[in-house]
Amino acid sequence: xxxxFKQLPVIVFVFLTSFCLPAQQVKFGQVTEEELMxxxxxxxxxxxxxxxxxxxxxxxKYIQGDGFHVSTSIYEKVKIYNEAGFxxxxxxxxxxxxxxxxxxxxxLKAFTYNLxxxxxxxxxxxxxxxxxxxxNDYYNEEKFTMPLVKKGCILEYEYKIxxxxxxxxxxxxxxxxxxxxxxxxxxxxxxxxxxxxxxxGYLQVRPTYETKSGKISFMSTERGSGLTNSGSKSTLSSIxxxxxxxxxxxxxVPALNEEPYVNDMDNYRSVAKFELQYVQFPESPxxxxxxxxxxxxxxxxxxxxxxxxxxxxxxxxxxxAAVIGNLTSEAEKTMAVFNHVQQxxxxxxFTGYHTDKGVKAAYKERSGNIADINLILVSMLRAxxxxxxxxxxxxxxxxxxxxxxxxxxxxxxxxxxxxxxxLFLDASDKFTTSNLLPPIxxxxxxxxxxxxxxFETVSVFPDELSNEINMMNVSVNQDGGIDGRIRKQYTDYRxxxxxxxxxxxxxxxxxxxxxxxxxxxxxxxxxxxxxxKTGAPVIENFDFHMDMQSEVIGDRIxxxxxxxxxxxxxxxxxxxxxxxxxxxxxxxxxxxxxxxxPQGYEVTSMPExxxxxxxxxxxxFSFNIRQQQNGLQLAVEMKINKAVIPAxxxxxLRELYKKIVEKETEKVVLTKIAGDGYSERTAGGR
Numbered sequence: 023x024x025x026x027f028k029q030l031p032v033i034v035f036v037f038l039t040s041f042c043l044p045a046q047q048v049k050f051g052q053v054t055e056e057e058l059m060x061x062x063x064x065x066x067x068x069x070x071x072x073x074x075x076x077x078x079x080x081x082x083k084y085i086q087g088d089g090f091h092v093s094t095s096i097y098e099k100v101k102i103y104n105e106a107g108f109x110x111x112x113x114x115x116x117x118x119x120x121x122x123x124x125x126x127x128x129x130l131k132a133f134t135y136n137l138x139x140x141x142x143x144x145x146x147x148x149x150x151x152x153x154x155x156x157x158n159d160y161y162n163e164e165k166f167t168m169p170l171v172k173k174g175c176i177l178e179y180e181y182k183i184x185x186x187x188x189x190x191x192x193x194x195x196x197x198x199x200x201x202x203x204x205x206x207x208x209x210x211x212x213x214x215x216x217x218x219x220x221x222x223g224y225l226q227v228r229p230t231y232e233t234k235s236g237k238i239s240f241m242s243t244e245r246g247s248g249l250t251n252s253g254s255k256s257t258l259s260s261i262x263x264x265x266x267x268x269x270x271x272x273x274x275v276p277a278l279n280e281e282p283y284v285n286d287m288d289n290y291r292s293v294a295k296f297e298l299q300y301v302q303f304p305e306s307p308x309x310x311x312x313x314x315x316x317x318x319x320x321x322x323x324x325x326x327x328x329x330x331x332x333x334x335x336x337x338x339x340x341x342x343a344a345v346i347g348n349l350t351s352e353a354e355k356t357m358a359v360f361n362h363v364q365q366x367x368x369x370x371x372f373t374g375y376h377t378d379k380g381v382k383a384a385y386k387e388r389s390g391n392i393a394d395i396n397l398i399l400v401s402m403l404r405a406x407x408x409x410x411x412x413x414x415x416x417x418x419x420x421x422x423x424x425x426x427x428x429x430x431x432x433x434x435x436x437x438x439x440x441x442x443x444x445l446f447l448d449a450s451d452k453f454t455t456s457n458l459l460p461p462i463x464x465x466x467x468x469x470x471x472x473x474x475x476x477f478e479t480v481s482v483f484p485d486e487l488s489n490e491i492n493m494m495n496v497s498v499n500q501d502g503g504i505d506g507r508i509r510k511q512y513t514d515y516r517x518x519x520x521x522x523x524x525x526x527x528x529x530x531x532x533x534x535x536x537x538x539x540x541x542x543x544x545x546x547x548x549x550x551x552x553x554x555k556t557g558a559p560v561i562e563n564f565d566f567h568m569d570m571q572s573e574v575i576g577d578r579i580x581x582x583x584x585x586x587x588x589x590x591x592x593x594x595x596x597x598x599x600x601x602x603x604x605x606x607x608x609x610x611x612x613x614x615x616x617x618x619x620p621q622g623y624e625v626t627s628m629p630e631x632x633x634x635x636x637x638x639x640x641x642x643f644s645f646n647i648r649q650q651q652n653g654l655q656l657a658v659e660m661k662i663n664k665a666v667i668p669a670x671x672x673x674x675l676r677e678l679y680k681k682i683v684e685k686e687t688e689k690v691v692l693t694k695i696a697g698d699g700y701s702e703r704t705a706g707g708r
Contacts, residue, residue, distance in 0.1 A: 048075040048099065048204075050131070053144075053176050058137040061174065062103060066201050069277060071107030074099045074176070076205035078194060082212050084238075090188040090212075095129075097180040104173055110200065111168040111177055116161050118187065125185045127164045132179035134170045145170040147179070158372065188215065189298050189311065190429065194270070197223060197292040202275035209296060212236065213264040216299045222421075223292030224600045227270060234265040261304070270294060282593040285418045285465060285604040285666075297427050315469075315477070318426045322414065323475040327376040328434075331397045332404070332412065337382055342405045352408055356438050357456065359402050360447050367395045369450040375414055375434040392433055395450045399436045409439040413446065413468040415482060422466050433463055437470050437480075444470070444480060453521045455557040457484060458514060461606050464665065483665040487610045488514035496585065497618040498692070502572040504585060510562040515607045517552070517560040525554060533564075540586045543568045577694035583617060583629070583647055583656045588686040594676040603667040603675060615656040619692055625649055627691035634681055636674055640664055643678060645685050654690065 063069040077097040085091050100110055111134075117125035132147035152166040168177045194207045211217060221227045238261040278291050302308040310317055323329040345362045346355045372378060372391035381398045384390030390398075396412070403410035415433040416423050423430025436447045451460045459482060470478045489512070496506035512520050524532045529548060537543050548564040572581035582588045594603075619625065628647055635642040641662040648655055660682065667675060 048077075050097065050178065050180060051133075053099075053135045053142060053178065055137065055142060057101065057176060058135060058142065058174060060101065060103075063101075063201055065274065066277060069107075069201050070104050071100060071102045071110045071200045073198060073200065073202040073205070074101050076202055078206075079208045079210075080191065080194075081210040082188060082215070085186075088186065092185040092188055092191065094183045094185070094192075095180065096183070098178070100177040102171060102173065102175050102177065107200070108171055111171040112165065113168075113179065114163060114165045115183065116157070116163055117183070118185070119160060119162055120187070123186045124162060125183055125187070128182050128184060130166065130179070130181040132166065132168060132177070132181075134168045135176040135178065136170060136172055137174065159378075189301070191217070191296045191298075194294040194296075195291065196221075196227060196270065196272065196294060197225060197275055197278050199277055199280075201277050202272070204273050205271070205275065207270040207294060209268045210234070210265050213266060214303050215301055217266075217268075217296040218299050219268055220295045220297065221292070222295060223290060225272075225275065225292040227272065227292060227294070229294070230269045230271075232267045232269070234267055236263045236265045237261070238263065268294075268296075279596075281596065281599060281601060283603045283605055284601055285606075286421075288419065289421050290601045297429075315426045318428055319414075319469060319471060319477045320475050322375065322428060322431070323471050325376060327380070328393070328397070328412070329471075329475070331377050331381045331393075332401050338385060338398075338402060339405060342402050345402075346406050352438075352440055355406050356403065356408060356440065356445065356447075359406050359408075360399065360449055360456070363395065363399045363402060363449040364452065364454070367398065367449060369395060373417060373432045375412075375431050392450055396434050396436050396448060399447060399449045403436065403438055411437050411439075411470050411472060413437045413470050413480070413482075415463050415468045416465055417462045418465045419462070420465075431469075435459060435463060435468070435482075446482060453518050453525070453556050457486075458518060458557075461515075461519075464606055466666075484515070484607045486514060487608045487661065487663070488512075488516045489610050489612070490516045491612045492587065492614070494587075494613065494615040495618075496615060498572055498579065498581060498620060500574070500579070500620045500623075502574045502579070503567065503569045504571045504581075505565075505567050507565050508563070510560075512560040516609065517558070520560045521553065521556070540568070542570060543586065578626075579620070579623065579692040580689040581692075582687055583615060583654060583690050584613060584658065584686050587613060589679075589683050590687055592676070592679045592683050594672070594679055599669055599672040599676075602669050603672065605662050605665055605667070607665050608661075608663050610659065610661045613656065613658040615654075615658075616650075617654040617656065617690075619653045622695050623692040624695055625654065625690065626693040627689075628654065629685060629688040629690070632681070632685055634678055636671065636678060638671075640667055640671060641675075641678070643682050643685075647690075658686070 057074065063072045066072075075098070078094065080092060080094040082090050083093055102108065102110065115127055117127070119125065130147070130152070133144045135142055135144045137143075147166060147169060151169055152164070154165075155163050157163050166179075168179070171177070191209070194209070196205070196207065209217075219229060221229070275292075278287060280287060284290065298311045300308050300310045341362070342359065345358050349355050349358055366388055367384070368389040370378075370389055370391055374391050375393050377384065377393045377397060378391040379387065379394055381394060381401060384394035385398050400410045400412050413435045414431040415435060416431050417433050420432045421430065436449070438445045438447065445456050446459055447456060448454050448459050448463060454460060464483055466481070466483070467479050468482045470480055472478070491511040493509040494506055496504050498504055527535075529550070533545050533548055537545060544567045546565040546567060548562070550560065550562050552558045552560045568586060571585050572579050628649075629645065631646040633642070633644045641664075642659075643661075644657070644659045646657045
């Protein structure tokens with residue numbers, strides 16, 4: 023008798039499996055006095071906490087009448103060294119749901135261990151310390167906070183996550199923000215699910231592979247014949263199959279330390295990903311899931327909530343006609359349609375490339391998720407006769423989809439082809455404009471999808487420099503204070519960031535933040551232009567007074583000619599870096615400073631001019647100061663010409679910033695002129 027998997031809902035599965043445990047197996051409840059007395063991590067004294075042991079085991083099981091489910095058991099034993107580690111006492115799981123199907127947590131067992139008067143005490147997690155809530159239409163959250171957390175304590179907990187979604191496995195995180203002394207990760211999957219394992223990150227990870235036997239046992243019933251239906255009997259049968267086991271065992275895993283100018287540290291965290299390539303059940307054809315980019319893009323495009331929404335433009339045909347009016351150029355039509363969608367629609371803070379409400383309902387309700395809004399934009403642009411296409415993107419916190427995967431994308435924007443170039447648009451944000459996407463969308467590459475479902479890979483990083491130009495007039499006072507006036511101008515991403523940060527603030531609230539960022543600064547007058555004019559520069563003007571910006575010693579005054587704008591600390595402290603340096607966008611900062619010195623003083627020392635450049639035209643720094651009749655004139659320019667700088671340039675970039683700090687903190691020295699109005703330096707004239 024042949025049993026196909028179409029019959030399996032009435033079959034009982036029995037998995038005959040066992041797991042090979044690591045040599046140093048840790049059992050629940052094994053907490054020693056030595057562990058509790060440990061005050062610092064043996065190899066990372068800065069660590070606020072550490073994982074002493076961690077075990078994650080994922081396996082498949084068959085639920086009669088419902089098909090395959092995934093079960094993941096999690097066990098962790100965590101040491102808390104100091105108060106900074108208390109945050110690791112709260113554990114959160116994000117659980118996916120789809121209609122009536124949802125992931126769930128079960129079997130939670132947790133204790134906190136402390137050493138009290140030489141005795142080990144343990145406190146059990148209570149129900150009052152567990153919390154459940156719905157995050158949105160797609161996710162629930164389960165959270166628990168360990169009790170009686172103190173310096174030196176040990177946290178121990180275990181639980182299971184049951185998932186009815188066998189085609190998608192969560193990533194197996196191999197590296198935390200704290201050290202992990204020992205861990206074991208195991209995936210056991212039936213041969214019917216073909217996964218392609220990939221290891222992200224910079225740690226050397228060597229999975230091992232093995233196979234085991236599994237058996238499906240089921241009862242089949244043969245009915246008798248005749249009016250009495252006599253002779254029915256049940257027969258126990260079975261199917262043998264192979265279980266593929268992937269095992270990762272690691273010791274002394276270092277913490278992932280935060281680095282400046284990284285798009286998202288999680289992109290560089292060591293993670294094991296298992297992408298399902300295909301499913302093939304007995305007596306059934308192979309079902310490809312994600313084996314190449316062509317298939318991935320084709321599946322996304324053919325979905326009714328993606329490609330099916332783009333041509334659905336008849337209901338706003340009249341609106342398009344009214345928006346473009348008598349405009350004739352494609353560029354004008356593009357921006358007219360974009361501005362209409364941007365002002366009409368409100369983003370509900372949900373990402374995704376599938377529409378939530380659908381473009382018709384979202385347009386009517388004037389709100390939707392990213393796909394609702396930007397697929398409306400694509401549709402209206404096409405209705406206006408423009409070459410517009412959707413562009414799939416992965417946001418910064420979603421990682422970079424290097425390998426073919428539908429889960430790698432979570433965002434969609436619009437592209438319009440004008441003059442042989444792509445113009446990128448995102449109407450979900452009130453402060454974006456053409457080729458200026460929200461920073462979360464600036465993540466390496468996107469996939470432009472054409473009408474036939476083919477695609478083109480394009481960079482979404484901007485090429486134009488975003489500028490901050492500062493013009494300052496400063497008077498140095500004999501008591502060490504300064505008075506002055508500043509004019510600041512921000513363009514492109516600099517202006518976008520200004521608007522997103524401060525658009526909702528009153529002038530008083532904004533100025534309070536500025537003064538708090540520069541202790542001692544007092545802003546005496548303020549005016550801003552372009553605060554809400556998207557696409558235009560933002561221009562600020564204000565007068566100020568600030569104490570203690572100069573050091574007065576005897577008859578001399580010492581000050582940095584950039585004053586409170588000087589870079590005083592190198593952001594790149596690590597000697598070695600494995601990750602690219604991500605500035606989000608190319609930028610340029612300029613300072614033009616006119617400095618008036620107190621009457622009766624002369625300049626006796628000032629920094630030497632300097633010009634520095636990174637190789638391959640990646641960036642530069644110039645510093646030039648010269649004397650004028652009544653003081654000094656300073657010109658400083660810093661440029662980074664690429665949004666992302668590869669890691670192998672890090673040493674040079676770090677050295678550049680070191681020299682910038684040295685130069686910008688170097689002092690001008692003023693010396694009081696002798697009582698007759700002349701000193702030896704000035705007696706002969708200049």
